Amino acid sequence: MSSYGKFAYVYDELMADMPYPDWLAFAEAAWAKYGKPRTVAELGCGTGSITIPLAGAGYHMTGIDLSSDMLSVAQQKMERHPQGRRFLREGSVRWIRQDMTEWELPEPVDAVISFCDCLNYVLEEKDIQAVLARTYAGLKPGGTFLFDVHHPNTLVRYEEEQPFVLDEPSVSYIWTCELDVPRREIEHHLSIFAREEGSGLYRRFEESHVQRAYDPQWLTEELRKAGFSEVQLYADFEWLPADDSAERLFYVAVK
Numbered sequence: 001m002s003s004y005g006k007f008a009y010v011y012d013e014l015m016a017d018m019p020y021p022d023w024l025a026f027a028e029a030a031w032a033k034y035g036k037p038r039t040v041a042e043l044g045c046g047t048g049s050i051t052i053p054l055a056g057a058g059y060h061m062t063g064i065d066l067s068s069d070m071l072s073v074a075q076q077k078m079e080r081h082p083q084g085r086r087f088l089r090e091g092s093v094r095w096i097r098q099d100m101t102e103w104e105l106p107e108p109v110d111a112v113i114s115f116c117d118c119l120n121y122v123l124e125e126k127d128i129q130a131v132l133a134r135t136y137a138g139l140k141p142g143g144t145f146l147f148d149v150h151h152p153n154t155l156v157r158y159e160e161e162q163p164f165v166l167d168e169p170s171v172s173y174i175w176t177c178e179l180d181v182p183r184r185e186i187e188h189h190l191s192i193f194a195r196e197e198g199s200g201l202y203r204r205f206e207e208s209h210v211q212r213a214y215d216p217q218w219l220t221e222e223l224r225k226a227g228f229s230e231v232q233l234y235a236d237f238e239w240l241p242a243d244d245s246a247e248r249l250f251y252v253a254v255k
Contacts, residue, residue, distance in 0.1 A: 007207050008069035010194050011047055012077075013171045020049050022237045023115040027054070027146055029239070030252050034144050037110030041138065043100040043131070043147075044118030048074030055093045056083050063095045064103050071095045101130040108140045114147040117248070120211035123185065128214065132226040136255060145228065145253040151246045152213040155179055155186045170195045172202075185212040216242065216249055228253040 045051045045063030055061045087093045112135050164175040172193045179186045190207040223231045231253045235246035
């Protein structure tokens, strides 16, 4: 899996419309049903847009990401947060650079989350299996693993609906996609134009990100093989059964 570089420093601007409150609400609803955790690890935490609000809600958070640039931005955001001093004083937020296929903490946690289709960036079945095995090992008994992934049909829609264009005063992009149908794998190509502070000039840089979608039933079976005793599948932030019309698949797995 690749780690983000320059992209990390414009990521929040590009993702300003992402439904972060919906992911937070989904997590809270799941925990209300399966048990409220104290300690939570987030795999693929990025710039901390979910980790930090959960810390503000009182959870002890560990944000795990492969990108040191993403973690640097997350640390800066945490320090600027109204409760940033409390987070630092109490040690209720920590950032760790690890690959999610090999992640490991000194002690097991009550819950693990991985939102914003992070697992779609894991491109081989064996590596998905490694993530599930490491997550099972890193949870306390009764702990929950919550994550979402793109439905395979979503990648088809991406290719059909491209190109995508963003034009904002400080950052713009042109986004195209190329789909490998047999592998259910898509490569996103982005030409990003970011305005430099001071000069007002725009610097262009290129990003390529690859995602792969997996058969929903296969993923359910692999969770069970990893040891999870209960696995539930829902669609698009709703507590409704998922079908082929779903854009995002939400999994709730209990150790």
